[in-house]
Amino acid sequence: MNKVKYVFSIFMLGLAFCMFSSVNTSLAGSTKSADSIFSPVRNYNDLQQKLRSARNNNKPVLIEFYAAWCHACQQADQYIFSDPEIQRQLRSFEVLRVDLTNKNPDSTEIARRYKVYATPTFIFYDENGKKYKPKSLNSRTNRNTFLEALKELN
16 A cells, blocks of 8 residues: 555656646746857858848847856846847847857857957847947946847847
């Protein structure tokens, strides 16, 4: 009898876990993970092609220079790019990520050409392909200042 109770208890715990997992994901709504909103950039030519495509489609561009070991990058993923309103605003953008986690010739070339010395670095282009410096962004970028920057370009 104790064995039956034990098996039944394990079964109920598993069932509860499955139910909680499905409720938890349905509560998340349409928010995507931060990684999923970015299109990775493989090399300088890839970046130039994506910028041309955005310009041809009249889309503004956000390029983020990122590194997995960068605490500020992780904070941006957690508090800025995971925000549903930020994600809604970014739907009209070409959103690119240059990963500088592991230095390689391709990422080093892009960072050098764009004069990127620290992560995260955000570079914006308007829908005409012209580099744009948002008025609201500064060294203390947070969800609200980033949202204002996106609205300047939308």
